[in-house]
Amino acid sequence: SLKGLDLRAEIDRLRKERNAVILAHYYQTPDIQDLADFVGDSLDLSRKAAATDAEVIAFCGVRFMAETAKILSPDKIVVLPDMDAGCSLEDSCPPDQFRAFRERHPDHIALSYINCSAAVKALSDIIVTSSSAEIILSQIPADQKIIFGPDKHLGGYLARKTGRDMLLWPGVCIVHEAFSETELLKLKAQHPGAPVLAHPECPPHIIDHADHVGSTKSILDYALASDAETLLVATEPHIIHQMEKAAPHKKFIGAPGADGNCNCNMCPYMALNTMEKLYVALRNLQPRIELDEDLRAAAQKPLERMLEMAG
Numbered sequence: 566s567l568k569g570l571d572l573r574a575e576i577d578r579l580r581k582e583r584n585a586v587i588l589a590h591y592y593q594t595p596d597i598q599d600l601a602d603f604v605g606d607s608l609d610l611s612r613k614a615a616a617t618d619a620e621v622i623a624f625c626g627v628r629f630m631a632e633t634a635k636i637l638s639p640d641k642i643v644v645l646p647d648m649d650a651g652c653s654l655e656d657s658c659p660p661d662q663f664r665a666f667r668e669r670h671p672d673h674i675a676l677s678y679i680n681c682s683a684a685v686k687a688l689s690d691i692i693v694t695s696s697s698a699e700i701i702l703s704q705i706p707a708d709q710k711i712i713f714g715p716d717k718h719l720g721g722y723l724a725r726k727t728g729r730d731m732l733l734w735p736g737v738c739i740v741h742e743a744f745s746e747t748e749l750l751k752l753k754a755q756h757p758g759a760p761v762l763a764h765p766e767c768p769p770h771i772i773d774h775a776d777h778v779g780s781t782k783s784i785l786d787y788a789l790a791s792d793a794e795t796l797l798v799a800t801e802p803h804i805i806h807q808m809e810k811a812a813p814h815k816k817f818i819g820a821p822g823a824d825g826n827c828n829c830n831m832c833p834y835m836a837l838n839t840m841e842k843l844y845v846a847l848r849n850l851q852p853r854i855e856l857d858e859d860l861r862a863a864a865q866k867p868l869e870r871m872l873e874m875a876g
């Protein structure tokens with residue numbers, strides 16, 4: 566039994582013993598964010614995973630992120646505290662259907678959001694994150710036709726912002742899909758002048774009210790640089806932990822769902838990782854990401870292209 570164990574101390578002991586680095590996404594619980602060696606958005610987490618000297622990467626995030634770490638750092642052991650930590654965007658895009666979609670549009674290149682399986686990455690030309698999509702798009706010739714998947718909201722946002730007409734795969738993030746425009750407008754009325762910060766996975770009726778749209782890292786940076794005393798945050802609310810730590814005098818309010826509170830906007834997949842499971846993963850070096858080498862190598866190419874084009 567794990568009862569009575571000082572999990573934080575045990576994790577610290579194991580991370581040294583195993584020569585492990587603990588990488589965490591902003592949507593993890595505060596206890597995990599606080600012990601991680603690095604907390605970041607999808608792009609920065611990929612960069613860290615590609616560059617680490619550690620022998621083990623303990624990835625506190627969802628499976629596509631841990632897979633990305635393994636694709637970029639194949640010689641490392643990559644553990645994920647809970648292998649069921651999936652993503653609704655990944656689920657929306659089965660590789661066989663994506664292959665058929667590509668085959669119906671042979672004159673298009675496939676730009677894929679990193680929130681997809683290794684198999685979909687292997688079928689893609691370039692991977693993007695929300696923080697790198699615009700700079701990558703700007704390097705693709707204007708007459709080049711593009712398929713964008715699996716997030717139709719990120720794709721739609723990019724199309725509106727850059728004027729590029731892209732064929733969109735119809736996937737959504739269930740977390741960002743759940744924000745309520747009516748409740749957000751109520752909140753704005755209660756906090757006049759409070760800027761709205763939104764992730765581009767939000768649907769357009771939320772983006773339309775945003776003062777800043779960007780990745781988790783970009784939302785965090787904007788929140789900390791802003792002069793505003795109160796800010797409304799339309800992304801998964803665990804990122805507010807970093808905001809409160811860095812700016813304890815400011816008020817950060819999570820955007821609500823239809824029930825008027827922000828609890829329905831917690832990512833159920835991210836929530837599967839716990840301190841207990843992280844401890845067990847470091848102790849057992851399981852559950853471990855294992856990928857077929859041909860698949861891994863095929864998925865590496867569009868990811869390396871992302872890292873080059875993102876600069």
Ligand code: 13P
Pocket residue numbers: 605606607608680694695696738764766779780781782
């Ligand atoms: P970023 O941290 O790259 O903005 O991604 C957000 C997200 O939903 C990850 O699942």
Ligand code: SF4
Pocket residue numbers: 592627651652653654680738739740741766801832833834835
């Ligand atoms: Fe997937 Fe959305 Fe959860 Fe991110 S927040 S892992 S996009 S379901």
